[in-house]
Amino acid sequence: MRPGVKPDGRDGLDAVDRIRFQQLVLPHLDAAFNLSRWLMRDRAEAEDATQEAMLRALRFFRGYQGGDARAWLLQIVRNTCRTRLGKSNPAGTTTEFDEDLHPQVDETPEALAIAGDERDRLMRAIEALPARFREVLVLREFEGCSYKEIATITSLPMGTVMSTLARAREKLQRSLVPGSGLGAEHGGGRQ
């Protein structure tokens, strides 16, 4: 215990910790939300999960020893999302993505300029990937994470990150071939 610490009682952090948190961790809020968005497959759920993860990160911040703050945060986001998904879906069954329940909002002008077709197809194809494929794909393609960072975030060995990413991309490619339908997976379904 540092002398004279006056935590505010909610999370045991003092003003210094809060400022450091704001400078080190909060810049990665977009990354946190994006990962959460793709894991939860629902914007409202993603907002709640991200908020919960940020507050958990704040609580754990005393234990943060420096290093890659983004990977540290995304690890917490991932665990929070998995816990929430596990709660709402204890049987572990996959819920089909329902377009009516998940209307797209907040589209950027750039995104609207793209043929809506391609964007929609991509989005649905990613949403349809199994979670373990979806998370490595999103971390690599949208967040630009290295294999090492993905390994930290997902607690998978580096080699597994590489092979999972390989299978995720192949599955995505196959599902994007017109007329192929989704989920035509071949090969061993290990891991």
Next chain:
Amino acid sequence: MSCDRVTSTLHGYFDGELDAAGAAEFERHLQSCAHCTSALEATSVLRSSLQRSALRERAPDSLRRRIDAALEAPASPRASVGAATNAWRWLALAASFLLVVLIGWRQFEGLGGSRQASALASSVVDAHLRSLQPGHLVDVVSSDQHTVKPWFDGKITYAPTVRDLATAGFPLLGGRLDVLQGRTVAVVVYARRKHLINVFVWPTRERDSPPSPGSRLGYNWLGWRKGGMEVIAVSDVNAGDLEALHQLLVK
């Protein structure tokens, strides 16, 4: 190589994650494998589509506000007023740390630009950057000047000015000892909105001097001498804020 392994390797190669030997081996394989060549091309097309579709989502403002509100420390009243969350400022801050560390810095116009003053200013900014690392900012954490000031007793032979300026928008965060050019100095730490200000204080025999500002790579500083003390305040807040702090400290 087994089929599975070739597939994994192809993606490792595509992502630039293979070591030099692995990459060279795969390139040799590519020359004789039409299947891998087209698979590599397809992976590249997929990445282009993903980038072009702009599917990465940014955190909505409503979420940002909720988190910002949760983060506001009750210890810093008024901090939230008009201080909308500004991720760019933090990004810029992070970028400027990097720049300062990478490029270094040799000038300190504020104290006359002499070689000695330059080296000193350089040390002060180094110390400021160091203070932002985990566990380095404060040795005594308190917003109470009557806790911080006595903490320096017995550790140094002079008494730095320590004031709780929370009502003026500069809440006191604490103090620490730091080393500048081999000399132990007192550092009093204040907050300004979401920024930190390190105020370095040590005794001097020089005459009083008016505040002398300077800035470089996103950091501002203000140095002055008064009553036998040399003071340098360093921060990423604007020069006006440092001047305001100076006024409050010499009052």
